[in-house]
Amino acid sequence: MTISTTTWESIASPVSRDQACGEDLRLDEGSSRLLYHIRHLRHQATSEERQVATGDVDKSALQTRWKEIFSEVVELLTTRSKDLELLTYLLESALRLDGFDGLHRCLNSVTHLVVNHWPDLHPCTDRADDELRIRHLNGLNGIDGDGTLLPVIATTPLLGAPHTPAITLSRYLRAQDTTGSKSKRDERQDVLDSIKSDAASVSSEIVQASREAIDLATNAFKELDEQLTSRSHAEFFTSAIRGRLQGCQEAFAYIFGSPPLPLESPADMTLPEHASEDIAGSTEPEPDDSADNTVVSVHANTADAQLDSVRSRQQAMDSLVEIARYFERSEPHSPIGYAVRQIIDWGNMKLPQLMEHLIPDAQARDTFFLLSGIPTPRDSELD
Template sequence: MAQGAWLIDEETRQAILAPIDDSVGIDGREDEGDAGELLRDIRSQRKALIRQEQAAAMGESPADEGLDWDGLSTQAQDYLSRFGKDLEPMAALLEAQVRIDGPLGLAEAMTLLADLVEAFWDRGLYPAEDEDGVETRFQPLSGVSGGSSDRDGALIQPVRRMELGRAGGESLRYLDKVKADMLMASAQIGSPDQKAAKTDEADAAYRMLEALARRISRADLEGTAQALGEAEASWRRAIGFISEQTKPRFPAASKLSDELQAIREWLGSLIAKSPEAAGGRDSANESAATAEAGESPALDGQADSAAMLSGRIGRREDALRAVSMAADYFVTHEPLSPIGQTLREVDRRARMSLHDYLAELIPDESARDDFYWRSGIRPPSQQAYGDTSYGEESE
């Protein structure tokens, strides 16, 4: 796994987790001095960096403003160390670290987030509650995940784009898997020839990704999977702690949780197909820990495959992997049969969150909201969780 040269050093980490004058420090939103100025700089630099990425994605030449994610990371760490314990600069640090150091940076920042929440939530971790209620306090975390069924949080795309492994100048990224999945889903629409062409294109994309993964050392892929497991476990730890304090109101966290789990499971399936996998089990595959329990999850590998082959399915992941394997078989050996694509659709939908599934099943938002109300569930559109701006004031 490719690693950046810029990780949070232990001295800075300890400073971030240490009280400021035996408290959480000051609120930069209400400060006219250095703290307020630095918080405003963090906001403006983050917005400028996002604009640069969006311009580059559209093939435009982004304006050279002399900004980078390393600088934003430094500023966020400085704020958390010297001025205030605050989820808004912490969220900016998450965004920066995933871009700087990929899975390792994400795992490190997520662990820091969980430790920060546990150390300072009960002491008044900022943002402070306001007229909008307790949701204001965890809004920065809802922003990085995304709360509405049709809006991704600030971390979803960076997580999809991060490099999971590299071989021969090519990078393995989950974003390419997402694109292949979308292509396969689109193959359900159109004439038979159009469907066949899209299916062939999607299958070719899947094969290219698997071929690339086979050229990456298994040790590198396992290291990446371990980092992803740590990131997911720490994210769930932070959200779980907050949820216990704020129920029945909760951060909108499931999108990011589901995304990290999906990436980890996909990477596990690639590891299981690695040429080096035939040598036997390793300790990571034998681990029974799961991220849902707040621990680093085991990799999906030989041990799990053996359990499935013997006919024993003990976990949801095993069941879905069996469906995926069956889909691969029918697509490869019975390409004219609808079974393979049907099973892939089953696998895809089984991994969706409830809100995403209903958004696909009931496209009309008003009809979907009516379904929620009739089911006794508050619609996501009625919960102001989806703002990816961390709750800052409009400029």
């Protein structure tokens, strides 16, 4: 389902000229029934989702249920009330119906309302109690347990276009699990290989659009966090959702590769004016021996400092740990940090252990040990 731009615009627009945020549905018995109805629909939908795994509920029927919730919530937000509880249900349904693109656009609408109408967003009967006002939004992340949006993010297809079987964060994490018996690990490795094989057949246009949707959703959530935190007196809990969205970025980068670097523009490649004159054959300036000596000296000193800074294997390994931490912190979507971590793990293994890790086939591994003269782990234990 693709949600139209006009839908998002209507949600962000004022309810009326006199009351931008409309009425509080909780203050009138007739209006409150509308809110109870939405809650009931959502409760039914989430209950049915838990039954999907057993095959008791048809997935298409479940989608219809969430479409109904989305439609009725949009109607209330547009014509009756700008309400934080309704916005929470809107976020839940938008992600389910339109994936990360829907989440991104919905987050933008919520942020717009927070920025422009925060004091008047309902419920606002007691403006001092912001904890009560944002409790439904906090339920998305969870405070003492998992929030309602976390499993939805994990099971949302990473690709915007239909793909069977769906490539999701949940499926990727299960395939990456290294616990259990060897047969279980081999089985999960087969799944991971299958995921990467499936990914190879996806067009670059779909990959790029899907990557952008996840990145935009991640950035939109950060923006909502900043805007709401600056206005609310209560804490807005976000760490779990941030981590889950970051996990989606990392999984996408692992499966489909890192995004290509932007090409240099012609302006970046233009030679400076004096350089083009030199190429054309202008008279070269006399070399400055003192300047050359200074440059050579600086380069030599820098190289010596780099060589002298690492004096032991442990110091080198510690430097690799720092490098891994840097990339994990500054480029969490990049595989570089994980690759360096893998090198560190391998570097801490004894050679027989490393060979067991790199050559999973026992017969091929034993042949390698025999021909190379490397003792097997069993031989090492006997020694």
